[in-house]
Amino acid sequence: MSSLTDLTLREALDGLSARTFSSEELTRAHVEAVEAARPLNAYILETPEKALDMARASDARRAAAEAGPLDGVPLGIKDLFCTDGVRTTxxxxxxxxxxxxxxSTVTSQLWRDGAVMLGKLNLDEFAMGSSNETSAFGPVVSPWRRRGDTAPLTPGGSSGGSAAAVxxxxxLGATATDTGGSIRQPAAxxxxxxxKPTYGRCSRWGVVAFASSLDQAGPITRTVEDAAILLKSMxxxxxxxxxxxxxEVPDFASFVGRSVKGMRIGVPREYRVDGMPAEIEALWEQGIAWLRDAGCEIVEVSLPHTRYALPAYYIVAPAEASSNLARYDGMRYGLRAEASGxxxxxEKSRAEGFGEEVKRRILIGTYVLSAGYYDAYYLRALKVRRRIADDFTEAFGKVDALLTPTAPSAAFALGENADDPVAMYLNDIFTVTVxxxxxxxxxxxxxxxxxGLPLGLQLIGRPLDEGLLFSLGGAIEAAAGFTAKPARWW
Amino acid sequence: MAIDAATVRKVARLARIAEPEARIEPLAREISGIMDWIEQLSEVDIEGVEPMTSAVSRPAPLRDDVVTEGGDPERILANAPRRAGDFFVVPKVVE
Structure with missing residues (x-):
């Protein structure tokens, strides 16, 4: 049955529809794969019985010709999405x-469309991290290893469990969220x-909040078409x-495979950062060549405030987080420490309940919002944010989409960047502007x-223009012919 | 700018996080390092720029001010650390 776990989501839907296999068979194959992959620590809660119940219900719907667009497809859910009656941490x-x-609204829409839940996926604590090492459940270990090396690598973060599981x-696909790069960096x-769709595309209701003006849900999948199918439901x-x-939510999948001829693709010169590995540079050039071959016109553009995006983010996101996480007071839900008053x-509940990175960000957020510092830090960061957004508006006057590397490096080893917060933050240098x-x-x-480690390219679009990203992503996918899979060691 | 131990203690108090004394100096160093890096924002010309408070440039939607959900104490109290009947039990607030 192992081949059932190698299918794409699209192939699985086709197989279910053709009655080549049932959702119960498909789901059981995944449940077994999940159990066998515990060394990866991708799932922090497995829900095999719920999955099989949902699968049997799906098979019954299909038999009654009532199958929805995702009917019978087993998915993993990032443990930031609240799930009714299922622990969410x-x-x-x-x-x-x-x-x-x-x-959560997003997951309820997946179940409405017939999907099956396999369990809850590991993540950085409150989605704050780029390596999954801040999780209270321990880091996810990437299924990928460097050639000839057994050192455990990060799958990225914060949606590391989602990316590793996929x-x-x-x-067959997973939900994820992205506040500064947490979908795209682990995917890469x-x-x-x-x-990560346009802000506002997916409802944030029922998703544990980190930084509300930045948080967005999106899918991680094995193909561009699969991402389009899942995003439509989400x-x-x-x-x-x-x-x-x-x-209106377009039929995103219909954009995959469309011609991108005549599209103008911007290459932002500020993304050529110092110290970028030659391989990333070469990959970017390759991506440019692929899109040129597909008929796109390549245009150099400037996003002059790019270098200020990360520092602005590290004001805005902690400020919002310090406010959002004030709700964890040990009174109505969550951990309550025993103390006298x-x-x-x-103070004790929050000290015991939060990990070091989360505490650090709450303290920074509290500091930049405190009396005397609000204007100097928070208000200034919001104005820089406007400058960064204006850079994009200007660029999109000349081009239809942008092409950049996703991350400044390939996956690093667990523990490698753990001692230097700023070095860790630099992982999001190409994603956070978005x-x-x-x-x-x-x-x-x-x-x-x-x-032998994967590298990703990032496409950035105009607001609500995910359709074009799916066309361009499909063109890159076809040109790259990326079929590498991690060799199974677990 | 350097964040000193006194500032860390004050901010931790504001954030209602009990930081052990042994963590105060390391936190001062870590946060100072991050704030030094953030300091580069002072290079940006922000003269006349409106602060961007939302990624969505549309007015907040309005709805009728009516109860849409409620009357379900069991669901509300399901995760209470302590409860008594339909009430949360909390530490003494007023002496």
Whole structure:
């Protein structure tokens, strides 16, 4: 049955529809794969019984000719999405015993369309991290290894469990979220496809909040078409999220395979950063050549405020996080430490419940919002954010989309960047601008480095122009012919 | 700019996080390092720029001010660390 876990989501839907296999068979194959892959630590909660129940219900719907667009397809869910009756931790001790009594809008739409849940996927605590090492459940280990080396590598973060599970065949697709690069960087590190849609495309309701003006949900999958299929189900207006956009959801999959002839593709010169590995540079040149061959016109553009994006992000995101995470006070849900009075209970619960990176960011956020510093830091960062967004608006006057590398390196070893927060933050140098501007961005696997690790290219589009990203992503996917898979060692 | 130990203690208090004394100096160093790196934002000309508070440039939607959900204490209290009947039990607030 192992071949059932090698299918793409599209192939699985076709097989289910042709009755080549049942959802129960497909799901069982994945449940077994998940159990066998525990050394990866990708799932922090397996829900095999729920999965098989959902699969049997799906088979019954299909038999009754009532199958939905995702019917019978087993998925992994990042443990940031609240799932009714299923523990949801955000990778944090403070929510270690939290079982929501409601379902996030995004996941409820996946179940509405017939999908099957295999379990909850590991992540950096509250999605704060780029290597999955801040998870209270321990890091995810990438299924990928450097050639001839057994050192454990990071799958990236924060959606490291999602990316690892998709790369290792532990689900046909996964939900993920992206606040500064948390879908795209892990996708690049694991040879998978990840798209962060336009801010407002997917409802944030029921997704544990990190930085609300930046957080967006999106899928991680093995192909561009699979990402399009999942994103369609995840998208749509939700009155319960006031920033959710009331706009039509296109059939994203119909854009995959469309000609991109005549499209103008911008290459931002500021993304050629000092110290970028030659392999990343070469991959970028290769991507440019592929799109040129597909009929695109390549235009050099300038995004002059790029270098200020990360520092602005490290004001805006911690500021929002310090406010959002104030809710974890040990009173209504989550961990409560025993202490003598109210304030001590707050302080002790939060000290015991949050990990070091989360505490550091809450402290930075509290500092930049505190009296006397608000204007100097927070307000200034919001104005720089506007400058960064304006750079994109200007560029999109000349081009239809942008092409950049996704990350400044291939996956690094677990522990490698752990001692230097700023070095870790630099992972998001090419992705974070997109969150600040609210734009859609997609990472597509494009090749392997000299040590056999995947590298990704990023496409950035105009607001709500995910369709073009799927066409361009499809063109890169076809040209790259990326078929490498991690050799199974677990 | 350097963040000193006193600032870390003050901010930790504001954030309601009990940081052990042994963590105060390391945190001061870590946060100072991050703030030094952030300092480069002062190079940007922000004269006359409107702060960007949202990635969505449309007005917040309005709805009728009516109850849409509620009357379900069991769901609300399902994760309470402590409860008594339909109430959360919390530490004494007023002496």
């Amino acid at each position: 955000a990778g944090s001790r403070i929510l270690g015993g939290f079982t929501p009594t409601y379902e 790369a290792a065949g532990l689900c 590190f694991t040879g998978t496809v990840g798209i 998208s749509g207006h939700d009155p319960k999220d006031s920033t959710s956009l009331d706009v 109210l304030t001590d209970t707050y 969150n600040l501007a609210g734009l859609p961005g997609m990472s597509v696997p494009a090749g392997l480095d000299a040590r």
